[in-house]
Amino acid sequence: MSEGGPKVRKTGSPKERVRKSEIGGTKSEEPSVEKSDIENSKSEIKEMEVHHHPDLHHKEKPWKEYLLEGFMIFIAVLMGFIAENIRESITEHKRASEFAQSYYQDIKKDTAQINKAIRLSSHKMAAIDSAVTSLHQSSNPHGDTIIAYKSIIASAILPFEPSSGNLESIKTSGAIRNFKQKMISLMNEYDLQARGVIRRDDITQKFNTEQFIPYGLTKVNFESSYDIMTTGKISHRLMFPVDAKERQVFINILSVDKVFILRSMQEYKKLLIVAGKVLAELKNEYNLEDE
Secondary structure (H helix, E strand, O other): OOOOOOOOOOOOOHHHHHHHHHHHHHHHHOOOOOHHHHHHHHHHHHHOOOOOOOOOOOOOOOHHHHHHHHHHHHHHHHHHHHHHHHHHHHHHHHHHHHHHHHHHHHHHHHHHHHHHHHHHHHHHHHHHHHHHHHHOOOOOHHHHHHHHHHHHHHOOOOOOOOOOHHHHHHHHOOHHHHOOHHHHHHHHHHHHHHHHHHHHHHHHHHHHHHHHHHHHHHHOOHHHHHHHHHOOOOOOOOOOOOOHHHHHHHHHHHHHHHHHHHHHHHHHHHHHHHHHHHHHHHHHHHOOOOO
């Protein structure tokens, strides 16, 4: 044995010894992992919630369910459509009632005007009869005075002017579609007959302005006519044709005027009949009352 104690025998090759020393050094350098940390990590993993993906594959509905849903949608749309129609119907009926009331008052005004025209026409025809009777006699102061008075009455004109404003509004606004066909037919009939009355009045007025008055300008002293209209007494000299032929011309003019007046009266009476039908139908349909 040598000095310094026994020698330690080194086993393995030098490379192995170096590898073991490296491994030992590596283990000594790595941080030590505590057992408690590992257990905590495992417990955290266990406690983690597992999220599942939603199942996007729905089960198909029975065909009856689809049919029921479609039917319910159809019912909802239909009920909305019906409700809207009812609302529009109520609004249109109210509007038609307002137009009917206004139109009713127009016809009432027209009938009053027509009745007045009929009374005047009757008065004119009676005046013509008196004037013609006097003209058939020889000229005399009394007879000439009658002719003067009656001729003024015969030449009077009261043209019919229908109240057509509301009827035009009913047509142009489209409200006429809310009236029943019977009422529409009566409206058209009344409008047509009113136009006929206007045409007859125009013919009579034209005859007066083109025949009656021009003849009087050459044969009659119109100062006496002015006296009659202002004071009712004649203060100027009367001038009427004395010659029988000239008096006959005057008779012919008055007679033609009478025929025109008679034709106008016939149209007035026809219009009154139609007006009565219109008023009766409006009252029955819309429960209207006279204001």
